[in-house]
C-alpha cells in the first residue's frame with residue numbers, strides 16, 4: 001500500500017511513538033503570535049524553563065491587534081517582544097514590518113515542502129498549501145513546541161478532495177472551499193487531513209491554494225495540503241535558489257513528497273467546479289452556505305477585505321475588477337486591511353489602494369483586527385458584514401453582529417450595491 | 429490519575445458549540461488563566477442555559493453533543509473550564525484541537541455514543557457524574573446509569589502526568 005504526502009511527512013519526522021496510534025513529531029517551524037503565546041512564555045518562565053529548542057526555527061509576529069489598542073494588548077505585545085529579544089529569535093515582526101501570520105510567513109519563505117509546522121492558531125492549516133504538514137494547536141502544544149521542538153498527533157488519515165473542471169470567471173478558491181465545507185459540514189474532516197487534488201488545484205496560484213487550505217479547519221480538518229509542484233517552486237525560488245541549481249531540480253525533489261498512486265485514503269470527495277457560482281454563508285456556521293443568487297438583496301452595513309483567507313494581492317486585484325470607477329453604496333462602510341506590508345506595497349504600486357480609496361474605503365495597516373472582532377472594524381449589535389474572512393460564528397466580529405463569508409469579488413459587489421449580489425454582472 | 433474527575437454536570441444540548449461561544453475573542457487579551465473565570469460560556473445562546481447561574485458555576489462536568497469545541501485553537505476555552513472547576517467534558521465527539529487541549533491540561537475529554545448521550549439527557553438536568561477508571565456513573569431524576577468509555581493509552585498517560593508539558597519535559 002502506498003503512502004499519502006502526510007504519511008510521508010510524518011514518517012520523516014518521528015521522534016517517538018508512545019502508542020501505535022500516537023506519534024510525537026520533530027518540528028521544522030514553530031510560529032507564534034501575541035494572543036496565544038504570552039501565556040506559554042509566562043508559564044515557561046514560572047517553571048524555570050525559559051528556553052527555546054532552536055531560535056532559528058521559531059517565527060514570531062504581532063498581528064492580531066497591532067499597533068496595540070490598549071494596555072492589555074500592549075502587554076501581550078511586550079511579553080512577545082521581550083521574549084524574542086531574550087531568546088535571540090531573529091525572525092520577529094513588529095509594527096512596521098508585521099502582517100497577518102499566515103500571509104506573512106509564507107511570503108518570507110519559512111515554509112517548505114515536507115516541513116512540519118505548528119502555531120497556536122487554528123488557521124495554521126493554511127501552510128499546507130506548500131506541501132507541508134501544518135496544524136493549529138493550543139498553547140500547551142505550542143509551549144512544548146517552543147521548549148522541545150516536538151508535538152504529538154494521532155496518525156494521519158487523509159480525505160482526498162478531487163477538484164475537476166474549470167473555474168468560471170468570477171468564481172474563486174474561496175467559493176470552492178465554501179462549497180466543500182457546505183458538503184462536508186463543519187465536522188466532516190475532523191481528525192483528518194484534507195488533500196486537495198486535481199487539475200483545478202494544479203492550475204491555482206499559491207495564493208489560491210492558501211485560501212483553500214486556510215479553511216480546512218472550518219470542516220474540522222487537521223490540515224489542508226497540496227502537492228508541491230512547479231508553482232510552489234517558483235513561489236519559493238527566492239528562498240531556495242541556493243539549495244537547487246534550477247527550478248526543475250527543485251520540482252523533481254519536491255516530488256518525493258507526493259502521495260503514491262495507491263495511497264490509502266480514508267475517503268474521497270469529488271467536486272466539478274465548472275458550474276460553481278459564487279458562494280456566501282448565511283448563518284453562524286461556515287457550512288451554512290448558499291449560492292449568491294439565493295442571498296441576493298441581503299443588506300449589509302460593512303465590507304471587510306482582508307485576513308489570512310483573502311487579504312493577499314491576488315484577492316485585492318480581483319476586488320478592484322468591480323470597485324474600479326465605482327463607489328461604496330450609500331450608508332455602507334468599507335474596510336481594507338492588506339494582509340502584509342508586501343501586499344500593501346504591491347497594491348500601492350499597482351494602483352489598487354487608490355481604487356479602494358476612491359471607492360470610499362478606509363485602508364488600515366496589515367493586521368487581523370476586525371476578523372476576530374478585536375479592533376479596526378468591530379460590528380455593533382445587529383450590524384451585518386460582508387467579509388472575506390473565514391469564520392462567521394455568532395459574535396465573531398462583534399457581539400450581536402452577523403458575518404457573511406464570501407470571496408473578495410462578491411464582497412466588492414456588496415460594497416458598491418449595499419447588499420449581497422452576484423458580482424459577475426459587474427465585471428467588465 | 430492525579431486529578432479527581434466528576435461532579436455535578438450541566439447539559440449543553442447542541443452540536444458544534446464553538447470556542448468563541450465558550451470564551452469570546454475579546455477576553456483573549458488576558459494574560460492569566462484566572463482572569464478568564466467570569467466569562468465562561470458567555471456567548472452561548474441555548475434555551476434554558478444561563479452561564480451566570482449557580483448551577484453553571486458549580487459544575488464539574490459538561491455533557492454535550494457532537495463536535496464540541498470547534499473553531500479557534502484557543503486553549504482559553506479549556507482554561508476557562510479549568511478555573512471554574514470543570515474537570516471533564518462528555519460529548520458525542522470533539523474538535524481535534526479542543527480535545528488535545530483538554531488532555532494537554534490533564535483534563536478528560538470523554539466520547540460516548542449519541543444514544544448514550546440521549547440517555548443521559550433523559551435523566552433530566554440535575555445530574556451528578558462519578559468516575560472510576562474508565563467507568564462512569566451518572567445519577568439524575570432518582571435514577572442511575574452506568575457507562576464505560578475508551579481512553580487512548582497516550583491520553584491516559586497525559587492525564588496521569590498532569591498534562592503534556594509535564595510528560596514532554598520528562599521524556600524529550
Ligand code: SF4
Nearest residue numbers: 100307308368371372
Ligand atoms: S486573519 Fe483572522 S483567521 Fe486569520 S489569523 Fe488573523 S484572526 Fe485568525
